[in-house]
Amino acid sequence: MKTHNHKNNNPKTKVGMKTCFVCKTISPRNQMLRFVGGAGEIVQxxxxxxxxxxxxxxxxxxxxLERAIEKRLFQRVAKGVVTIPGDLMDVVKKAIQNHPEKQKLFFQRSNS
Ligand SMILES: [Zn+2]
Structure with missing residues (x-):
């Protein structure tokens, strides 16, 4: 007798886990920041x-974020040359003001 597994029933899959490409640590998606930009493009x-x-x-x-910018680690993920805007840090700091939880993390963790 065969039974089929239904993969969509697991509530844990709703909270995605992501790997930070800087420190290689896996954390819940809601503690992470997303950037896009492939080879030859501008990181956004x-x-x-x-x-x-x-x-x-x-x-x-x-x-x-500082390490990603300084060591141009974005290029490793993009597998090519990318342009990192000079004001990327400021853009992020400004944008996360709308995300109080991430903002808290952003400045809290930086002391470690
Ligand atoms: Zn990290």
Whole structure:
């Protein structure tokens, strides 16, 4: 007798886990920031997580973002040369003002 598994019933799958491409730690999606931008493109912060393209996820954490910018780690994920806007840090800091929880994380974690 065969039974079919229904994969959609697991509530845990609703909260996606994402790997930060800077520190390689896995965290719930709601603690992460999404960026998009493939090879040859400009890296964009996707505050609403709606932009098309392959997402690049890193922690809502000032130190992770700083490392990503300074070491141009976006290029590793994009597998090519990308343009990192000079004001990316400011753009993120401004945009997450609309996301109090992420904003809290962003400035809290940076002390560690
Ligand atoms: Zn991280």
């Amino acid at each position: 912060f996707d505050a609403k997580e709606v932009l098309p393209g392959r997402g690049m996820w890193l922690h809502a954490d000032e130190s992770c």
